[in-house]
Amino acid sequence: MILLVEAINKMLEELNKRKEYLIQTERLATFGTLLFSLAHELNNPLNNIYTSCQILLEELEGENLEFKRELLLEIEKEIERVQKIIRSILDYSKPGQKxxxxxxxxxxxxxxxxxxxxxxxxxxxxxxxxxxxxxxxxxxxxxxxxxxxxxxxxxxxxxxxxxxxxxxxxxxxxxxxxxxxxxxxxxxxxxxxxxxxxxxxxxxxxxxxxxxxxxxxxxxxxxxxxxxxxxxxxxxxxxxxxxxxxxxxxxxxx
Ligand SMILES: Nc1ncnc2c1ncn2[C@@H]1O[C@H](COP(=O)(O)OP(=O)(O)OP(=O)(O)O)[C@@H](O)[C@H]1O
Ligand SMILES: [Mg+2]
Structure with missing residues (x-):
């Protein structure tokens, strides 16, 4: 998970650097726009999942079950968000049977x-x-x-x-x-x-x-x-x- 978050953060940094150049060359090519926005959109839920996991790990021995349940529900919600984003992108890129x-x-x-x-x-x-x-x-x-x-x-x-x-x-x-x-x-x-x-x-x-x-x-x-x-x-x-x-x-x- 840490590696994934780090990789996405790196990708965002890199894309940010290139964005200016891309905007100059052309109104951000659709694929470029998508890639940039995708990295950005996936980064938020992944960061939230990462934080919740860290808190859970620290609280693992603790008594407060309700709090841990809330954190797990939060993780579940964020994973659903990531899944929905990925599914929509996969769906639209299929060639199709006309x-x-x-x-x-x-x-x-x-x-x-x-x-x-x-x-x-x-x-x-x-x-x-x-x-x-x-x-x-x-x-x-x-x-x-x-x-x-x-x-x-x-x-x-x-x-x-x-x-x-x-x-x-x-x-x-x-x-x-x-x-x-x-x-x-x-x-x-x-x-x-x-x-x-x-x-x-x-x-x-x-x-x-x-x-x-x-x-x-x-x-x-x-x-x-x-x-x-x-x-x-x-x-x-x-x-x-x-x-x-x-x-x-x-x-x-x-
Ligand atoms: N028929 C409509 N009447 C008024 N505004 C609309 C209409 N269709 C789209 N919009 C506007 O365009 C925006 C983008 O629509 P889009 O369907 O891409 O995303 P969304 O509905 O916000 O989210 P989702 O990804 O869940 O569909 C909407 O947030 C809304 O402001
Ligand atoms: Mg909509």
Missing amino acids: EKIKLKNLLNETLYLLRGKIPPQIEINLEIPEDFMVFADPQQLKQVFINLFKNSFEAIGESKGKIIVKGLENKDYNTIYFSDTGPGIPAKDLPHIFDPFFTTKGNKGYGLGLFIVYNLIKNNQGSIKIESEVGKGTTFIINLPKEEGKVINDRENS
Whole structure:
């Protein structure tokens, strides 16, 4: 454990030195950003685990069982955090098995997975023609929509609200509009929305949801952009190929 914490601290130092250079060369390449943020994010829970372990070792002979239990629970919580971070990164980097998907069915399956977590005061409208198809990996696409739905639920919160998913047919690719009537996103946050570990939810968010969405859509030869206005709501515009071999040439979104 000590070795791991030391190694991560060293890596952070090294990355910090290189960050300036990387920023100059290009707006931190996605991989560089991820590596830096990852080291940073893993470092916090690992430091906490390390400290709890040290206290536990010192207190091992002590009488206070409740205190030791608390420390172990703390360790367990931090390990879960590390696991969640690592799992999300592993999930999005899989190459995927693409196939032609009926989007409406996939969205219904996604909502089925989310059953019990959908706030009752939120209305969900799927305005997707039955034969609206996209070419993508179904598991990855479900993950995309799970993350988008969860964000909308969290943004709308206890208020009444609507989520509308629309499909628009184009020649080689299809466009999905995923909108909610939540509070919207301030203009200053919009450029960071897909960055790893960008969150406005404090300890309740990892800031990984949209980073994963972005990478999964890229993995499936698609593109994604966001339009949002405070007080009005948020729309994600996703382009995906209709069939195998179609690549979306949309520089604005890349
Ligand atoms: N539909 C939305 N409406 C308003 N704000 C949103 C919406 N979706 C995302 N955001 C903002 O973007 C931030 C990043 O979203 P993202 O899903 O990446 O992370 P998160 O939800 O904070 O944490 P998690 O990793 O658990 O998903 C959120 O913290 C929130 O501020
Ligand atoms: Mg999220």
